[in-house]
Amino acid sequence: MSTIQQAAKRLEELRRAGVAIPWETESVEDKAIIAAAQGDDVPAPVLPVAADTRAPVAPRVRVPTGRQSELVNLDLVNLAQEGYLVPGHENNQLSEEFRAIKRPLIRNAQGKGAAPVHHANLIVVTSALPGEGKTFFSMNLALSIAMELDASALLVEADILKPAVMSRLGMPPRRGLLDVLTDEKIDPSDVMLRTNVPKFSLLPAGSRMVHTTELLASTRMGEFLDELATRYADRIIVFDAPPLLMTSEAQVLASRAGQVVVLAEAGRTPAAAFSQAMTKIETCPVVMIALNKSKESHHGVVYGYGGDSMYSEMQGAA
Numbered sequence: 001m002s003t004i005q006q007a008a009k010r011l012e013e014l015r016r017a018g019v020a021i022p023w024e025t026e027s028v029e030d031k032a033i034i035a036a037a038q039g040d041d042v043p044a045p046v047l048p049v050a051a052d053t054r055a056p057v058a059p060r061v062r063v064p065t066g067r068q069s070e071l072v073n074l075d076l077v078n079l080a081q082e083g084y085l086v087p088g089h090e091n092n093q094l095s096e097e098f099r100a101i102k103r104p105l106i107r108n109a110q111g112k113g114a115a116p117v118h119h120a121n122l123i124v125v126t127s128a129l130p131g132e133g134k135t136f137f138s139m140n141l142a143l144s145i146a147m148e149l150d151a152s153a154l155l156v157e158a159d160i161l162k163p164a165v166m167s168r169l170g171m172p173p174r175r176g177l178l179d180v181l182t183d184e185k186i187d188p189s190d191v192m193l194r195t196n197v198p199k200f201s202l203l204p205a206g207s208r209m210v211h212t213t214e215l216l217a218s219t220r221m222g223e224f225l226d227e228l229a230t231r232y233a234d235r236i237i238v239f240d241a242p243p244l245l246m247t248s249e250a251q252v253l254a255s256r257a258g259q260v261v262v263l264a265e266a267g268r269t270p271a272a273a274f275s276q277a278m279t280k281i282e283t284c285p286v287v288m289i290a291l292n293k294s295k296e297s298h299h300g301v302v303y304g305y306g307g308d309s310m311y312s313e314m315q316g317a318a
Helices: 003-016 028-037 076-081 092-109 134-146 177-182 212-216 219-231 248-256 271-279
Strands: 070-072 122-127 152-157 193-195 200-203 235-240 259-265 286-292
Touching: 092 134, 092 235, 092 259, 092 286, 122 134, 122 219, 122 248, 134 152, 134 200, 134 235, 134 259, 177 212, 177 219, 212 219, 212 248, 219 248, 259 271
Parallel strands: 070 193, 122 235, 122 259, 152 200, 152 235, 259 286
Antiparallel strands: 193 200
């Protein structure tokens, strides 16, 4: 019997006698040597499985195509006459009112608010009921944001049952949001519109189809909003959304945005309706309330933020 065989035999006797061996936990190689010395069949060693160091598969993200969106020319003179903020036709009073309301929204969108807000660059403009001025407000908010040196604005015509943005801009309906949601082959840049207003772009409502309203609450819409929020770092997206009490989709859209502005018409919006509308967005991180068509303002609008105005208040991060 060789020395190795004698040592192996002695170790085995010690184990059977209950004597602790200092190196009880042998490596795979040690066990193989002992088994070989004892004349046993040596099984193939079971090697530890290496950790999977491959990067996790990222969710599908649409790669920008590099194509430029179509350029459209807006009638700036006519828009100015209709009360919209366009370059070369400044309205000092209205401009000041929108400077007041856009400041906290922009701070949040750029991560400069009191607390971080998820998707803060997605701003939904809505109201309790139709006819309270949300389209006028959302258009001017986007135009005012586009005047900033370090931001650009995309206005989304998201009131898909009663779209009004394109008609107010003097343009016919075109492909847009609904087409992107129903056809993944369509890149957003294919249907977005650049304008002759610097840093101001449009996304029309798009083609009407069956189950149109359900699309706003769909998983695809959520994915598209994620894409919008992350694809354009310096872009603030303003949604002219449906009234909260008209469709449940408006509530879903608001819940997916980082910031919500709720319009109320002075002397017209019932308090009960307004209160009911506010309960639908109580989980939204940032909510701004604005009173529209007030006699207190030269232009029929009174906006405020941070609780500084008796007409409006801002709740949330800004």
